[in-house]
Amino acid sequence: MTRNLVIVSAGTSQPSTTRMLADRIAAVSVERLREMEVTTTVGAVEVAPLAVEAARALVTGVPSAELEAAIEEIAAADAVIAAAPVYKAGINGLFKSFVDVLDDDLLIAKPVVLAATAGSSRHALVVDEQMRSLFAYLRALTLPTSVFAAPEDWGAAELGERIARAATELAVVIDAQIERGIADRAWSGYRHEFAGNATRAEQTAANVDFDSPLMRLAAGGRTN
Amino acid sequence: MQFGIFSVSDVTRNPVTGDTPSEAERIQAIVEIARRADQVGLDVFAIGEHHNPPFFSSSPTTLLAHVAALTERIILSTAVTLITTNDPVKIAEDYAMLQHLAGGRVDLMLGRGNTAPVYPWFGQDIRQGLPLALEHYNLLHRLWREDVVDWEGSVRTPLQGFTSIPRPLDGVPPFVWHGAIRTPEIAEQAAYYGNGYFANNILAPNFHFVPLVNLYRERFAHYGHGTPEQAIVGLGGHAFIAKRSQDAIRTYRPYFEGSPIYGHSYKLEDYLQATPMSVGSPQEVIEKTLTFQEGFGDYQRQLWNVDSGGLPLELALEQVELLGTEVVPVLRREMEARRAPGVPDAPSHAKLVVAKYGDAAPRQARPNPNRGDNLTGPTPYQDEELAA
Numbered sequence: 002m003t004r005n006l007v008i009v010s011a012g013t014s015q016p017s018t019t020r021m022l023a024d025r026i027a028a029v030s031v032e033r034l035r036e037m038e039v040t041t042t043v044g045a046v047e048v049a050p051l052a053v054e055a056a057r058a059l060v061t062g063v064p065s066a067e068l069e070a071a072i073e074e075i076a077a078a079d080a081v082i083a084a085a086p087v088y089k090a091g092i093n094g095l096f097k098s099f100v101d102v103l104d105d106d107l108l109i110a111k112p113v114v115l116a117a118t119a120g121s122s123r124h125a126l127v128v129d130e131q132m133r134s135l136f137a138y139l140r141a142l143t144l145p146t147s148v149f150a151a152p153e154d155w156g157a158a159e160l161g162e163r164i165a166r167a168a169t170e171l172a173v174v175i176d177a178q179i180e181r182g183i184a185d186r187a188w189s190g191y192r193h194e195f196a197g198n199a200t201r202a203e204q205t206a207a208n209v210d211f212d213s214p215l216m217r218l219a220a221g222g223r224t225n
Numbered sequence: 226m227q228f229g230i231f232s233v234s235d236v237t238r239n240p241v242t243g244d245t246p247s248e249a250e251r252i253q254a255i256v257e258i259a260r261r262a263d264q265v266g267l268d269v270f271a272i273g274e275h276h277n278p279p280f281f282s283s284s285p286t287t288l289l290a291h292v293a294a295l296t297e298r299i300i301l302s303t304a305v306t307l308i309t310t311n312d313p314v315k316i317a318e319d320y321a322m323l324q325h326l327a328g329g330r331v332d333l334m335l336g337r338g339n340t341a342p343v344y345p346w347f348g349q350d351i352r353q354g355l356p357l358a359l360e361h362y363n364l365l366h367r368l369w370r371e372d373v374v375d376w377e378g379s380v381r382t383p384l385q386g387f388t389s390i391p392r393p394l395d396g397v398p399p400f401v402w403h404g405a406i407r408t409p410e411i412a413e414q415a416a417y418y419g420n421g422y423f424a425n426n427i428l429a430p431n432f433h434f435v436p437l438v439n440l441y442r443e444r445f446a447h448y449g450h451g452t453p454e455q456a457i458v459g460l461g462g463h464a465f466i467a468k469r470s471q472d473a474i475r476t477y478r479p480y481f482e483g484s485p486i487y488g489h490s491y492k493l494e495d496y497l498q499a500t501p502m503s504v505g506s507p508q509e510v511i512e513k514t515l516t517f518q519e520g521f522g523d524y525q526r527q528l529w530n531v532d533s534g535g536l537p538l539e540l541a542l543e544q545v546e547l548l549g550t551e552v553v554p555v556l557r558r559e560m561e562a563r564r565a566p567g568v569p570d571a572p573s574h575a576k577l578v579v580a581k582y583g584d585a586a587p588r589q590a591r592p593n594p595n596r597g598d599n600l601t602g603p604t605p606y607q608d609e610e611l612a613a
Contacts, residue, residue, distance in 0.1 A: 064430065196437065205436065206443040
C-alpha cells in the first residue's frame, strides 16, 4: 500500500528555506520507508497562496474550494511535515491562521514532524514551545525530534543528522500504522465536529453514537 | 409550504447615509415590516432574542403580541427563543399566553444563542450550554402537555405539583422548531419529539447544513414520525431584491460592504456565489431558492432576512412587497409542483387541533375554584379526575 506524506509549509519566499527544510525531511523519510519496503508519495500544501482564503474563512466561516482541497489533502495524509518560519519570535501568523481554520479533530493521532526555520539560532525553541503545544491541542502525534534550522545550520552536518533522526521516527510510525490503530480503537473517545473534514468525521446518522449521555438527554432523557 | 421573513433585530448604522436609527425607530419599523408581511400574504414573521446592544428584541412575546393585534393571518414565530438562558417555565407561560392572544398564530424556534456573556448575565454556565438546551426543552415539552408536573433535573430547581398557565390554546401546544448549525444532539432532539428542525442557511457555504438536515430526517423516521422525506424542515436565507438584477446589486452593495458581518473580506459577487445569499431580480431569487429544495429535499418553511445591516425601512418594506407579490407566489407554485407526494405542509394550529381532536371540540381548560390559599388543589382543572 502506498503511503502519502504531505508537507504543510508556510514559507513565503521562492524558494523558501522553510520549504527546503520540509523537502529534505520528506526526501529522507521516503528513503527510510523505501528501506522498509514501503512506497511513499509526497504532496505539499503551500500556505502562502492560501493566505487570503484562510483569512476570509476565519472571518466569514466560508472556506473557498482551494482551501477545502488543501484541508482534504491533509486529512487524507498518512503523515504531515509541518514547517513554519519564525517571524517576530514566533511561528508566522500565516501558519497559525491556516491551522486556525482546521477542524479540531482533523489531525487526531496523525504523525507530524515539526520543523521551523529562523534568521537566528536564538529562536531555536519556537518549534518545541509553540508548534508542539499547538499540535498537542489538535491531538496530533508529534514525533520526538523536531527540526530547527538557523542560517548557520545549513553548513553544519548536525542538521542532516537531526533530519535523519526525524525521518527515521516518521518512517517507523507510518509503517506501524499508529494513526489507524489509535483511531480504530479510540476515535469515538475524542471530541468531534459533526460533518467536519476529518476522514473519520461523522457524516450521517449511520456513524453517530446515539448512546452518548447527551444524545440520551436529547431523546427525552431516555435511560435505556 | 410556508414563506416568511425573520429578523435578528439589529440596530445598525445605515452605511449609505451614516445615520443610526434609534431603538424606538427600529422597533416601530419592525412592526411596520411585520404588518406589511401580513398584508402581502407572507406566512411567517419571526423575531430574534438578544440581550445586548446593538439589538432591540429582548422580549419577543411582547413584540409578537402587539403584532398579533395588528395582523390577520400571519404566523408569529421566533428566530430564536433562547432555550439555554431562559427558564423553560417562563417560556411555557409566555408563549402559551401569546398563543391565546394571537388566536393560535404562534410557533417558536429554540436555539442556544451566539453571545457568550448572555450565559453569565442570566446566571448560567456556558460550558453547560448543550445540556441546558436539551434538558430545558424536555421540561418545556412536558409543561405544555401535562397539567401537573413533578420534575427534577440538573439545570433548574425541581418542581412539585406545578401547573403552567394558561394551558395551551385548545389544549394544543405551539409547534416547536429546533435551530442548530452544528450540533447533532439538537437535530436528534427535534427528531425524537417529531418537532421541526431549522437550519439558518446564512453565514455559511451553500448546502453546508445538508448533513445535519439529513441526520434529522433519518432520526425523525427512526422515531416513527414518518418517512425521512416527511420530516419538518425549515431553512433561512438572506435576500435583497429589485425588479432588475443590476439595480439589486447596485443598491445592496454598500450595505454588504458596510456590514460588520459580511462586507470587509468578501466581494459581493463571490459571496453570492459561495453562500445561500440571494441578491438580484425576483427571478434570480426564485431560482436560487429552488436550488435549496434540490439540495435539502422538500421542506416546509423558508424564511429570509430582509431588514438587517442598516437597511432603511422603505427598502425593507420593498423587500417584503417584492417577496409577497413576485417571489413567493411563483415559489409556492413551483415548489408545490416539484414536491414529492406525501410530503406534509408545516403544522399550523388549526391542523394540530384537527390532528388531536378530529371533529370533536378541543379542550377548554376551566380551573377548579380557589381553595382559599390561591391554589386549586391536586386537580387544577374541572375536566380532570383525581387519579385513584
